[in-house]
Amino acid sequence: MEKNVMQQVFQYKVDAEGIATFTIDYPGKSMNVIDQAFIDGLNDCIRRAVADAQVIGAIITSAKDAFVAGADLLTMEANLDAGADDSVAIAFEKYASLSAVYRRLETCGKPIVAAINGVAMGGGFELCLACHHRVMSDASGVVVGLPEVQVGLLPGAGGTQRLPRMLGVLAALPWLLEGKTATAAKALEAGLVNAVAAPERLLATARQWLLDQPHSTQAWDQKGFKIPGGNPLDPRVAPGFVVGNTMIVAATQGNLPAPLAIQSCVYEGCLLPIDKGLRIESKYLLAVATLSPVSRSMIRTLFINKSRAEKGLHRPAAIAAFKCSKLGMVGAGMMGGGIALNAAQRGIDVVLIDRDQEAAMRGYGYAEKALAKQVQRGRLAQDKMDAILKRITPTTDYLLLRDAELVVEAVFEDRAVKAEVTRRLDAVLSPDCVLATNTSTLPISLLAQASIRPERFIGLHFFSPADRMPLVEVIRGQQTSDQTLARALDFVAQLKKTPIVVNDARGFFTSRFIGAFIDDAISMVAEGISPPLIDNCARQAGMPVGPLAITDELSIELSVHAGQSQAKEFGADYRPGRSVPVLQKLYALGRMGKKVGQGFYDYTDSGKRVWPGLALLFPPREAQPAPHDLKQRILYVQAIEAARAFAEGVLLAPADGDLGAILGVGFPAYTGGPFCYIDGIGLTAFVNEADRLADLFGEHLRPNELLREMAASGQTFYGPKAGPVPVP
Ligand code: NAD
Numbered sequence: 001m002e003k004n005v006m007q008q009v010f011q012y013k014v015d016a017e018g019i020a021t022f023t024i025d026y027p028g029k030s031m032n033v034i035d036q037a038f039i040d041g042l043n044d045c046i047r048r049a050v051a052d053a054q055v056i057g058a059i060i061t062s063a064k065d066a067f068v069a070g071a072d073l074l075t076m077e078a079n080l081d082a083g084a085d086d087s088v089a090i091a092f093e094k095y096a097s098l099s100a101v102y103r104r105l106e107t108c109g110k111p112i113v114a115a116i117n118g119v120a121m122g123g124g125f126e127l128c129l130a131c132h133h134r135v136m137s138d139a140s141g142v143v144v145g146l147p148e149v150q151v152g153l154l155p156g157a158g159g160t161q162r163l164p165r166m167l168g169v170l171a172a173l174p175w176l177l178e179g180k181t182a183t184a185a186k187a188l189e190a191g192l193v194n195a196v197a198a199p200e201r202l203l204a205t206a207r208q209w210l211l212d213q214p215h216s217t218q219a220w221d222q223k224g225f226k227i228p229g230g231n232p233l234d235p236r237v238a239p240g241f242v243v244g245n246t247m248i249v250a251a252t253q254g255n256l257p258a259p260l261a262i263q264s265c266v267y268e269g270c271l272l273p274i275d276k277g278l279r280i281e282s283k284y285l286l287a288v289a290t291l292s293p294v295s296r297s298m299i300r301t302l303f304i305n306k307s308r309a310e311k312g313l314h315r316p317a318a319i320a321a322f323k324c325s326k327l328g329m330v331g332a333g334m335m336g337g338g339i340a341l342n343a344a345q346r347g348i349d350v351v352l353i354d355r356d357q358e359a360a361m362r363g364y365g366y367a368e369k370a371l372a373k374q375v376q377r378g379r380l381a382q383d384k385m386d387a388i389l390k391r392i393t394p395t396t397d398y399l400l401l402r403d404a405e406l407v408v409e410a411v412f413e414d415r416a417v418k419a420e421v422t423r424r425l426d427a428v429l430s431p432d433c434v435l436a437t438n439t440s441t442l443p444i445s446l447l448a449q450a451s452i453r454p455e456r457f458i459g460l461h462f463f464s465p466a467d468r469m470p471l472v473e474v475i476r477g478q479q480t481s482d483q484t485l486a487r488a489l490d491f492v493a494q495l496k497k498t499p500i501v502v503n504d505a506r507g508f509f510t511s512r513f514i515g516a517f518i519d520d521a522i523s524m525v526a527e528g529i530s531p532p533l534i535d536n537c538a539r540q541a542g543m544p545v546g547p548l549a550i551t552d553e554l555s556i557e558l559s560v561h562a563g564q565s566q567a568k569e570f571g572a573d574y575r576p577g578r579s580v581p582v583l584q585k586l587y588a589l590g591r592m593g594k595k596v597g598q599g600f601y602d603y604t605d606s607g608k609r610v611w612p613g614l615a616l617l618f619p620p621r622e623a624q625p626a627p628h629d630l631k632q633r634i635l636y637v638q639a640i641e642a643a644r645a646f647a648e649g650v651l652l653a654p655a656d657g658d659l660g661a662i663l664g665v666g667f668p669a670y671t672g673g674p675f676c677y678i679d680g681i682g683l684t685a686f687v688n689e690a691d692r693l694a695d696l697f698g699e700h701l702r703p704n705e706l707l708r709e710m711a712a713s714g715q716t717f718y719g720p721k722a723g724p725v726p727v728p
Pocket of ligand 1: 332335353
């Protein structure tokens with residue numbers, strides 16, 4: 001049975017002219033992926049083609065829309081657990097097995113041509129690189145590329161060795177390091193493929209090559225082969241590695257092992273014969289996959305859990321699929337304009353409402369400007385832009401919402417203003433219409449009190465800029481019905497965004513999570529920690545922008561006003577953050593942030609410098625903390641906040657926290673999110689380090705009971721030792 005399934009991954013056939021075709025058609029899957037069955041199937045095809053004297057060469061193609069999507073990351077993640085006890089020698093052979101079969105293919109003695117009929121990514125494209133010739137379909141949407149670096153891996157099936165030998169070292173490096181994809185025209189121009197054909201001519205073009213001018217020895221297997229442009233020691237090439245290393249460290253702060261490993265594969269491997277180079281590549285692949293938690297964490301969150309979320313992880317089953325054809329968008333400000341544009345781009349008609357026509361037009365103007373930029377850059381045709389804009393109706397007329405299927409409210413963050421809008425909406429909306437609020441902090445159940453239909457009320461928290469940010473945090477209020485949740489999730493899918501689902505609480509998950517970071521970082525100023533040290537350590541830990549710089553950017557005034565409105569809203573329940581005294585002092589001095597040129601920094605035409613007066617307000621400590629301790633504090637304070645949100649039932653699953661943290665609020669991707677980060681360190685080590693940081697910096701870094709219990713009982717958030725997910 002096993003054998004049968006394995007063979008079915010490839011269909012093998014030979015025609016009258018002796019041309020074999022290996023057709024990849026993974027049974028029971030919509031996409032071809034690479035796993036052991038794939039490797040065995042390919043091995044089998046090679047063996048048969050070599051053994052049959054009638055066969056003059058072979059075409060490799062796919063029966064599915066895509067050629068091969070890449071390694072099966074799901075299996076790969078599972079294998080990491082299964083192979084945890086493998087010796088290094090056994091693990092090495094496992095990681096080298098795909099590369100070995102590709103090498104067998106290119107040295108089998110018969111010419112092999114890849115007919116790339118659809119998307120060929122990662123190991124799928126590396127299969128094409130191992131063929132002696134590549135013909136690519138020019139159908140729209142067909143791209144090739146090596147995106148492994150994006151999940152913390154490296155092209156480990158020959159990509160780092162064959163591409164430099166084909167294109168030259170310096171031309172190959174960007175394809176390996178950036179994970180960019182290429183259309184047929186680009187791939188031909190760059191030399192990634194040898195020929196391009198219309199889809200209906202693809203197989204004929206491939207066979208013609210086999211009949212006319214086949215060869216079965218790669219250039220690098222011929223005597224006297226020299227890498228085009230020189231090997232890595234060549235004076236034209238060597239400086240590229242020096243610059244490359246510097247650029248990688250600057251871009252990744254040394255947090256991502258894969259880009260440096262890719263450079264090492266190319267540097268070391270290209271000084272040696274290809275067989276040795278391939279072994280070096282396998283060695284680095286094994287290292288990035290198993291020695292650090294980075295690739296496993298990135299695969300888990302950015303691939304596995306992201307696609308689960310998009311496929312409806314938390315969508316209540318048995319509720320009919322919903323498609324929104326008319327959206328109401330109330331509030332045409334920064335968020336409303338972005339959401340309206342996003343919906344119109346997905347073919348949804350949008351009624352965009354604001355207090356007056358001028359304000360509504362501002363939201364429309366946002367969409368117009370964003371689209372015009374795309375047209376200018378040649379990424380969008382003018383007629384498409386016109387069609388998108390035609391779907392947006394800026395108005396003040398609520399009656400136009402009578403047949404809307406879903407409404408998003410994004411007016412001022414003020415409970416009274418939102419309640420007034422809710423009442424106006426309830427008066428016109430159909431009973432079936434979902435009413436979503438884009439509030440970033442106010443509890444949904446509280447806002448729902450203004451509605452006559454709280455079961456239809458839900459939170460859809462978009463991130464700015466709303467037309468581009470990939471995440472929507474879906475917040476279920478106490479009375480939100482299953483049907484409302486299902487519809488909201490279907491709408492998010494229609495927008496092609498990734499949803500997480502959380503329970504209602506102050507700050508939900510994302511605002512609370514980023515809030516813990518910013519609050520702690522600003523309070524460091526009051527502790528006398530040097531401001532540049534705070535911002536630099538945050539960036540070195542992998543945060544996209546320093547917390548003081550981002551507070552200036554968003555405006556200190558806004559932070560102070562948000563605190564004041566929370567105090568008003570929650571009365572005795574309001575607990576001011578430790579950052580409040582710092583922010584209030586700056587506010588009182590008129591230092592409102594970047595928009596007035598003064599905040600934590602002074603802003604001039606030549607750039608920004610820390611405001612010297614800060615040191616007088618908050619005298620610096622004599623002994624500054626070690627950068628390592630500060631970086632730990634910055635990451636730990638967020639991870640601990642995530643663990644608290646999980647323990648309190650705000651998060652339904654660790655995956656929601658990890659996705660929300662990375663896709664929504666910029667927690668570093670190399671960690672895989674706060675829960676992958678804790679698992680990667682190990683619960684016991686994490687708890688011990690958190691205790692050390694709490695002794696050093698304060699009780700807010702003390703781990704909660706959940707973390708202590710998990711450490712004591714040997715549990716993890718993910719993997720075989722994960723405990724049952726608590727159902728809040
Ligand atoms: P904004 O000030 O840019 O836009 C608010 C718009 O609402 C304005 O155009 C205003 O004229 C309009 N408005 C006010 N009262 C109204 C009423 N009674 N009827 C109709 N329109 C009215 O604000 P924004 O940044 O777009 O934020 C809007 C909402 O989205 C807030 O709840 C905010 O917390 C939330 N949010 C903002 C961000 C962000 O980064 N800006 C991110 C997530 C969520």
